[in-house]
Amino acid sequence: MINQIVEYLRNADPLIQMSAVAAVLTLLGIIFALTYFKKWGWLWREWITTVDHKKIGIMYLICALLMLFRGGVDALLMRTQLAFPNMNFLDSQHYNEIFSTHGTIMILFVAMPLIFAMMNIAVPLQIGARDVAFPFLNAVSFWLFFFGALLFNLSFILGGSPDAGWVSYPPLAELSHSPGPGINYYVLSLQISGIGSIATGINFIVTILKMRAPGMTLMKMPLFCWSVLASCIVIIFAFPALTVALALLGMDRIFGTHFFTMLHGGNPMMYVNLFWVWGHPEVYIAILPVYGILSEVVSTFSRKRIFGYKSMVASLMLISVISYFVWVHHFFTMGAGPGVNSFFAVASMAVGIPTGVKVFNWLFTMFRGRIRLTLPMLWSLTFIPCFAVGGATGIMLASAPADYQFHNSYFVIAHFHQTLIGGAVFGLLAGMYYWWPKMFGFKLNETLGKWAFWFFNIGFYVCFMPQYALGFMGMTRRVYTYPAETGWGTLNFVSTIGAYLMGIGFLFIVVQILYSIRYGERDTTGDPWDGRTLEWSLPSPVPHYNFAQIPTVNERDAWWEMKQQRKEGILPPTKEPLKPIHMPNNSSLPFFMGLAFFVAGFGLVFNQFIIATVGLIGVVVCMLWRSLEKDTGHWISVDEIKQMEAS
């Protein structure tokens, strides 16, 4: 194994060698800083062992932003290689590795954790709960995600990155065509973080169904919680398909089975089928919570109730079910008959109906509202046209005969970036800006945020609009270079400029965060946006027990109603005296469980079964330890609560 790694690093591209050095230096720098400022204990007690949903949410957010940087650098490297015909910046192998990791990272290690960050931060606060249903499991989920992402990112300096696309189709992903450890990294890191995702799905379904404050019936629940419920339903039914597909591919590669190899009755098409049974619902997993965020943001900053609440709920639930009947539109050209293609084409288009309902509801909410153009609102406003265009090109692709033309072209690339950036990323940034004061107790600087907004938005259109045209001109995806005679040079160059503009936009966000940590406007009221839902009734940042007293809910926008009543002179009923609060204990087990999974995964990547066994034994030991542990949590006394509430 060590020989393999040394050999790989010696022969690697200078770019990879430099990043290996940079990674080691960064690691040393972090270790030095933590030691110098004596922060190890703080890191361990306050963050690594925490089971507090707000802190776990913040850790998800930080990891997602770091991964966004990594995935963004991948994107810029690709666009640089494609800027001119016959470029020699990256070789074909390096380019293959970069587009594979770009896709995987952006979907699984940026979009997913950003969604989990928003869920963790907002859901328990919005439903008036003290924590999620299973706080320990929540920490396990985070550490599985963290170590999965770590394993994936190690690949490019230890042995070679996956290079068969983010979908890793066999036979390309089989041992016969990709003998190195790259695809093993892909299989195992996705498997590990996937377990965490399923656990999060279960956790939040139970939290939403079982832990709402008294009086909050399902139809009085904020729309973000509804959207998280819809998304979690898709998670728990879709991720098992990925687990199975990856397990079979992993067995093919590591243990020499023939599920997808065409030998002994294997069939690679079954992988494609199983992958998209998960893969298409996955994009709804990413977009559904964004619908919820948008509903919250649009109604808060229009100072109006959301228009058509019930139709919003119905459309969320409909999308979560229909999303399960569309997966074949990713491989219309595989050879299935016209019956199959027609069914899945119609099902795909049917998703457009509930989505259209939502868009109109947002527009009607804004109609005659008192709109404030804050950062969350700006991102939400640009979401709507961007996502609408993405949806329209999606309908074009969902038409099976037309798809034979678009298939594997840059048109597809432009379409899914439009839905995933214009949809998921814009919406999640809106959510990040919206809940940032709640997380950290200060607002982000608006001016720098607007610079980021415009750079990113203009960059987005400059980058992806030419790609639609390139698709029509016959440029296929995953080409690493092209001759000048194709005439694709100009549009590719424009597209690359757009990518760099988006990169500058991201840098502005980084600067904005760093600047605002120091100079950002402090949020002393806990309600900086004049919000409508319960999380804004709490101080920012929220004490770790959330609510000193669990509120009683009578109306849909509970906090807004409470404020209105107070304005009309109706005082809230006298509160009952404070009672001691029961909270779960911190635990280091989730961290060690993640670490054990990481060791097992790393062993399997290099077929080192001794290391893998050690890791798996570690997993079992952690589970046994937890089963036999008598952890009943702890009580916070009334005095402590009074102290916390007064400060």
Place this chain on the structure above:
Amino acid sequence: MMNKEHLSKKTFPWAHVIGYVGSIVLTVLALWFTVKAPLSQGSIITILLALAILQILIQLIFFMHITESRGPAYHSIAIALGFLFTFAVVAGSLWVMTFNSQVQ
């Protein structure tokens, strides 16, 4: 419900033992039918399907507490959705992959 929970802690977990033994018996039976039974392929598949359905019922009743509930029975909606999605994946995949029989 609280009482029931209380009781189940004190008494011997018979439900789990019955479920465990039942699922093992069903699994062994399935193995025996596929490996040893002198039957046609069609009837073996039918028997396996019946055994699988019994297996699902055992899992749901003895291990997943389908018959117990505190408050609204959300879990029955979840189970219904589960069946719908399982049907979609299994039947859909069979349908999607039928072209394969024409190719070979």
